[in-house]
Amino acid sequence: MSEKTIAGYSVKCNDQGFxxxxxxxxxxxxxxxxxxxxxxxxxxxxxxxxxLQEQCKNETAITIRKVGKSGIVTIKEFYQLFPKAPLKxxxxxxxxxxxxxxx
Amino acid sequence: xxKKLVILGAGTAGTIMANQxxxxxxxxxxxxxxxxxEQKHYYQPGFLFLPFDRYTPEQVVKKIDKFIPKNxxxxxxxxxxxxxxxxxxxxxxxxEINYDLLIIAxxxxxxxxxxxxxxxxxxxxxxxxxxxFDGALNLRNKMRTWEGGxxxxxxxxxxxxxxxxxxxxxxxxxxxxxxxxxxxxxxxxYVTPMSGAFTKPVAAKELEYxxxxxxxxxxxxxxxxxxxxxxxxxxxxxxxxxDYDLLVTVPTNMGDEVILRSGIGDDLNFVPTDKxxxxxxxxxxxxxxGDATDIPASKAGAVAHFEAEIVVDNIMRFxxxxxxxxxxxxxxxxxxxxxNGKALLIDFNYEQEPVKGTFPIPxxxxxxxxxxxxxxxxxxLAFRWIYWNILIKGIPIPFVPSKMxxxxxxxxxx
Ligand SMILES: Cc1cc2nc3c(=O)[nH]c(=O)nc-3n(C[C@H](O)[C@H](O)[C@H](O)COP(=O)(O)OP(=O)(O)OC[C@H]3O[C@@H](n4cnc5c(N)ncnc54)[C@H](O)[C@@H]3O)c2cc1C
Numbered sequence: 001m002s003e004k005t006i007a008g009y010s011v012k013c014n015d016q017g018f019x020x021x022x023x024x025x026x027x028x029x030x031x032x033x034x035x036x037x038x039x040x041x042x043x044x045x046x047x048x049x050x051x052l053q054e055q056c057k058n059e060t061a062i063t064i065r066k067v068g069k070s071g072i073v074t075i076k077e078f079y080q081l082f083p084k085a086p087l088k089x090x091x092x093x094x095x096x097x098x099x100x101x102x103x
Numbered sequence: 104x105x106k107k108l109v110i111l112g113a114g115t116a117g118t119i120m121a122n123q124x125x126x127x128x129x130x131x132x133x134x135x136x137x138x139x140x141e142q143k144h145y146y147q148p149g150f151l152f153l154p155f156d157r158y159t160p161e162q163v164v165k166k167i168d169k170f171i172p173k174n175x176x177x178x179x180x181x182x183x184x185x186x187x188x189x190x191x192x193x194x195x196x197x198x199e200i201n202y203d204l205l206i207i208a209x210x211x212x213x214x215x216x217x218x219x220x221x222x223x224x225x226x227x228x229x230x231x232x233x234x235x236f237d238g239a240l241n242l243r244n245k246m247r248t249w250e251g252g253x254x255x256x257x258x259x260x261x262x263x264x265x266x267x268x269x270x271x272x273x274x275x276x277x278x279x280x281x282x283x284x285x286x287x288x289x290x291x292x293y294v295t296p297m298s299g300a301f302t303k304p305v306a307a308k309e310l311e312y313x314x315x316x317x318x319x320x321x322x323x324x325x326x327x328x329x330x331x332x333x334x335x336x337x338x339x340x341x342x343x344x345x346d347y348d349l350l351v352t353v354p355t356n357m358g359d360e361v362i363l364r365s366g367i368g369d370d371l372n373f374v375p376t377d378k379x380x381x382x383x384x385x386x387x388x389x390x391x392x393g394d395a396t397d398i399p400a401s402k403a404g405a406v407a408h409f410e411a412e413i414v415v416d417n418i419m420r421f422x423x424x425x426x427x428x429x430x431x432x433x434x435x436x437x438x439x440x441x442x443n444g445k446a447l448l449i450d451f452n453y454e455q456e457p458v459k460g461t462f463p464i465p466x467x468x469x470x471x472x473x474x475x476x477x478x479x480x481x482x483x484l485a486f487r488w489i490y491w492n493i494l495i496k497g498i499p500i501p502f503v504p505s506k507m508x509x510x511x512x513x514x515x516x517x
Contacts, residue, residue, distance in 0.1 A: 014304070015304060059378075059399070061261075061262070061399055063260060063261060064260065064296065064326045064340075065260060065370060065371070066370065069370055075326070075328070075340045076340055078340075079340045079341045083341065084324065084341060085298070085323075085324035086341075087296075087324075087326075088298050088324060098298065098302070099261070099297065099298075099302075100297070100302040100303060101261065101266045101297050101302045101303075102266050102267065102303075102401045102435060102437075102449070102451065102457075103266070103267055103301055103302070103303055103306045103310075103439070103449055103457055
């Protein structure tokens with residue numbers, strides 16, 4: 001774990017750049033993280049991000065299937081918004097933990 | 104009149120429950136009934152070894168009633184629906200069974216129909232699972248004569264039971280084809296929806312060498328949309344493709360349809376359950392154990408075994424009118440075959456990721472955590488004996504309590 005300065009804020013991050021404390025998250029940080037991924041955040045992006053944060057607060061594991069059934073985006077659209085590895089990238093920008101397996 | 108406790112499912116978790124509650128509950132006060140649609144009890148961890156001809160089919164299946172105490176009523180029936188509001192279950196044959204307390208232990212199973220093109224004409228021809236007895240046997244027959252090509256080992260989506268099994272399959276496949284002197288004819292690729300084969304920092308650091316040394320290619324962040332059987336490709340939502348000649352996939356894992364029919368599950372038919380008390384969020388007189396829950400613990404037999412102690416305690420508390428206790432820490436323990444007579448062992452819980460250390464006796468072992476060793480491999484093989492003779496009979500395993508021990512682990516304090 002380390003401290004990283006993002007958009008002028010000092011935030012706790014793990015080695016892979018995922019935030020460790022959702023309470024430190026704000027929109028400026030999200031914009032900066034999105035820029036690192038070359039993503040320009042639109043209204044839809046923000047909706048997905050707040051959905052992920054809600055799931056995280058409810059302690060529900062986030063999956064592609066859940067996002068696809070969220071009513072916000074289809075899985076295809078999710079890929080268009082956050083190309084290549086949408087779950088990982090969107091989680092990073094949302095300040096939620098990286099989805100992990102047991103090992 | 105006697106009170107009624109009903110257990111749905113006589114697999115790993117249900118059988119442990121039947122054995123433990125039979126000792127705990129007074130026979131003059133409680134009548135216990137356990138219901139399962141199958142007549143056979145499978146040792147599912149053995150499905151990993153069947154395709155490689157390392158276990159025989161007879162070693163992984165026994166009659167279900169062999170493990171249920173005689174004074175417990177075992178019904179060989181399919182459960183149609185749980186009517187939680189009326190404290191009753193309906194059987195497919197039309198009968199109704201009332202209960203005072205219900206334990207759901209209906210497990211999870213593969214659902215290849217969730218992925219377009221998977222279960223079509225190529226199913227059990229060039230596409231196989233090894234998560235079922237049938238799948239593992241069909242795959243064994245295929246592997247006996249397969250002449251090589253692109254072997255793709257693939258996970259459709261999480262969560263799956265025993266999340267390390269596909270990785271073990273890849274390691275064992277490497278050994279299998281090496282021993283057959285045809286490793287150079289087989290290209291092994293491991294395809295996962297996760298960010299890598301190892302997702303936890305310490306494990307990733309310690310174990311990444313395994314894939315490289317065994318020449319297993321990895322494709323990560325791959326979320327399958329469909330199987331294109333014409334082109335022998337799996338295709339992800341981002342339009343990436345991976346070619347296969349032999350696809351060994353772990354299809355979507357789902358809870359039983361009875362959960363769907365009862366309207367009590369999540370989008371994968373898992374039952375919303377308190378992750379620490381194991382009481383369902385459906386109704387307070389329903390407890391859930393094993394693969395059927397939606398808790399963020401691993402879906403594994405060893406986990407069901409640890410959960411059992413907490414479920415029994417909480418059932419006793421509930422009966423006595425006391426508050427249930429949040430004692431389950433997510434403890435999980437599992438051997439990981441790495442091939443060539445070696446295995447790893449991991450021991451972890453909700454908070455603690457797998458790290459190095461000694462197990463089960465801190466500082467002594469004899470088993471090593473997160474490190475390949477021969478003795479771990481013997482441990483894995485011994486697990487079958489432990490499963491049939493200790494685990495499902497609900498007998499505690501010496502030195503392995505349900506709460507994870509931190510002693511004996513190399514934990515970096517934050
Ligand atoms: C390939 C593979 C390797 C594995 N390796 C390991 C390992 O190394 N270590 C480990 O600890 N675990 C391992 N596991 C996981 C382990 O087998 C499971 O986690 C465990 O069996 C779960 O127990 P359960 O009782 O929840 O479900 P199950 O044992 O699957 O039992 C569920 C039972 O419920 C019955 N049922 C379901 N619905 C109904 C209905 N509607 N009506 C009547 N009956 C019903 C079913 O017939 C079944 O008998 C492995 C699994 C697989 C597939």
